[in-house]
Structure formats: C-alpha cells, structure tokens
Amino acid sequence: MFTNDTLNNEVILITGGGSGLGLSMAKKFAELGADIAICGRTEKKLIKATETLKEYGTDVRWYTVDVREYEKVGEMVRQIVKDFGKMTGLVNNAAGNFLSASEDLSPGGFKAIVDIVLHGSFNCTHHFGNYLIDNKQEGNILNIVTTYAEDAGSAFVLPSACSKAGVLAMTRSLAFEWGTYGIRVNAIAPGPFPTEGAWTRLFPNKKFEKKYLEKIPAGRYGEHEELANLASFLMSDMAPYITGETVTIDGGEKLSGGQFNFIDSIMSRGKLKTAFKMLKKMK
Numbered sequence: 001m002f003t004n005d006t007l008n009n010e011v012i013l014i015t016g017g018g019s020g021l022g023l024s025m026a027k028k029f030a031e032l033g034a035d036i037a038i039c040g041r042t043e044k045k046l047i048k049a050t051e052t053l054k055e056y057g058t059d060v061r062w063y064t065v066d067v068r069e070y071e072k073v074g075e076m077v078r079q080i081v082k083d084f085g086k087m088t089g090l091v092n093n094a095a096g097n098f099l100s101a102s103e104d105l106s107p108g109g110f111k112a113i114v115d116i117v118l119h120g121s122f123n124c125t126h127h128f129g130n131y132l133i134d135n136k137q138e139g140n141i142l143n144i145v146t147t148y149a150e151d152a153g154s155a156f157v158l159p160s161a162c163s164k165a166g167v168l169a170m171t172r173s174l175a176f177e178w179g180t181y182g183i184r185v186n187a188i189a190p191g192p193f194p195t196e197g198a199w200t201r202l203f204p205n206k207k208f209e210k211k212y213l214e215k216i217p218a219g220r221y222g223e224h225e226e227l228a229n230l231a232s233f234l235m236s237d238m239a240p241y242i243t244g245e246t247v248t249i250d251g252g253e254k255l256s257g258g259q260f261n262f263i264d265s266i267m268s269r270g271k272l273k274t275a276f277k278m279l280k281k282m283k
C-alpha cells in the first residue's frame with residue numbers, strides 16, 4: 001500500500017511533466033512525498049503545473065529544456081543536483097507523435113519524432129546515468145513507451161513506432177549493463193489514456209474514437225491515476241528487484257490481435273454461446 005512517505009527522499013525528473021500523463025505522474029509522486037523536477041519546452045505550461053504540484057508540499061521546480069538538446073539536458077541535470085542536492089529518478093515521458101501515411105512522411109517529420117522520443121530519452125538517460133555512476137549512487141529510470149513498441153509496430157505512426165522500439169531496446173540493454181551500479185531501468189507501455197496532446201493528434205473524430213474503444217476488452221480508456229500508481233510502484237522501494245521489465249497497462253487492448261478474437265464482433269456474446277452449443281451437438 002502507498003503511504004504519503006512512499007517516495008520520501010526521492011528527487012524525480014519527469015520530462016514533459018508540464019501536462020498530460022507526465023503531470024499526472026508528477027502529482028502522484030509529489031503526493032507520495034517526492035521532490036519533483038519537471039521540464040518541457042513551454043514555460044507557461046511548466047509554471048502552471050508547478051503551482052499545482054506545490055499543493056502537495058514537496059519541493060517542485062521547473063526547467064525550460066527541450067530534451068532534443070544534449071548539452072542543455074546536461075546543464076539541467078547539473079542544475080537539478082545543485083537545486084535539490086541530488087537526483088534519484090528520471091521518467092522519460094516527453095514524446096511527439098502524429099498520424100501520417102508513411103509514404104507521405106518528410107525526412108524532417110521522421111527526424112522530429114526520433115529526436116524527441118529516442119534521442120531525447122538517450123540524452124536524459126546518459127546524463128543522469130553518468131551522474132549516478134560518478135557519484136556511486138543508485139537510481140531509477142522509467143521509460144514511457146507504447147504497446148506498439150514491440151511485436152506488431154503500428155501503421156500510420158511509423159516514426160513513433162520506430163523510436164519507441166528503440167527506447168524499449170535501451171530499457172533492456174541498460175537494465176543489464178547498469179544493474180551492477182544499482183540503477184534500475186524499466187518501462188511502462190500504456191494503451192489509450194486520454195490527454196490533449198495525444199487526442200488532438202491521434203484521435204481526430206468521434207467515429208475514430210468509437211472504433212478504437214471497440215478494441216479494448218475493458219470497454220474504456222485508462223484513468224491517469226491508474227498509470228500514475230503503476231509508475232509510483234516502479235519508482236519506489238517496493239520494486240527493488242524489478243528491472244528491464246515493461247509493464248503493459250491497456251485494459252487488454254494489445255491482445256486484440258488474437259486469431260479468433262474477431263468472433264466477438266460478429267454477434268452478441270449470448271448468440272455466440274448458442275452457436276457454440278449447436279456446434280458441440282454436431283459432433
């Protein structure tokens with residue numbers, strides 16, 4: 001069970017923490033006692049988010065930094081250590097995504113997403129990891145990927161699928177390589193959790209949304225609190241032996257490709273059961 005000191009003594013940087021899922025995780029971490037650093041590109045958003053986060057009573061600071069800029073990320077990590085006295089955790093949450101037929105992508109469009117998602121995660125992880133190793137300090141890294149980062153990939157979001165697959169490979173590679181330093185590296189693969197950033201870009205209309213919902217056995221989207229709870233668990237001392245793991249949180253959506261899953265969409269479950277009974281009698 002979480003208590004309000006579960007994340008006491010933690011100083012966690014959440015990239016893209018000014019809004020969406022990043023802010024939801026930051027709120028939960030602060031509620032559980034962590035000091036919080038958030039970064040992003042839009043100062044106004046960060047200031048507003050910081051005001052909200054301060055209500056939980058822990059130390060909260062914001063840094064206007066684009067994760068694509070390696071040197072600036074380094075300066076930020078050093079500044080966080082100066083401001084808080086240490087840094088113990090990193091959540092690579094900042095992301096970019098848009099829908100496009102892959103043949104219509106411009107090299108610049110592909111690069112923009114790879115730069116934010118893959119290079120951005122590397123930049124933060126590399127600076128934070130070096131800080132931990134140099135200071136012989138243990139720490140935690142959590143990467144927010146997607147359910148399409150492995151196995152199937154996904155049509156129409158090619159740059160995101162390629163980048164998130166890279167972040168997943170980074171998660172597993174570093175979990176092993178840095179395990180010896182006491183650095184844990186895990187990932188969460190969220191299914192659909194409504195946020196303004198993702199929804200305006202990826203769910204253009206209601207029909208689209210309705211079709212999407214049909215794929216989710218749970219019959220609903222995820223609640224931010226559900227993801228924030230999982231992130232808190234992975235970032236806490238409750239999970240000291242978990243590393244290199246990717247936890248999917250998607251109401252079962254990822255499983256929608258099962259070979260006979262489509263049968264459910266042909267008729268109601270009641271009619272389906274009757275049909276199965278008739279098939280049994282035919283033996």
Ligand code: HXC
Pocket residue numbers: 095096097098099100105106107108109110112113116146160191192193197198201202
């Ligand atoms: C095609 C596009 C495009 C679009 C941008 N580009 N939007 N191409 N379709 N809709 C191209 C541009 O033409 C340009 O290429 C290049 O991308 C960079 O565009 P800029 O606008 O100059 O870049 P920038 O300001 O850096 O913006 C980055 C961005 C933007 C990613 C493109 O959308 C953004 O800032 N997004 C941040 C928030 C976000 O995306 N949130 C959703 C994450 S959801 P050229 O070649 O013309 O120069 C997520 C979860 C997925 O990841 C799972 C959900 C279920």
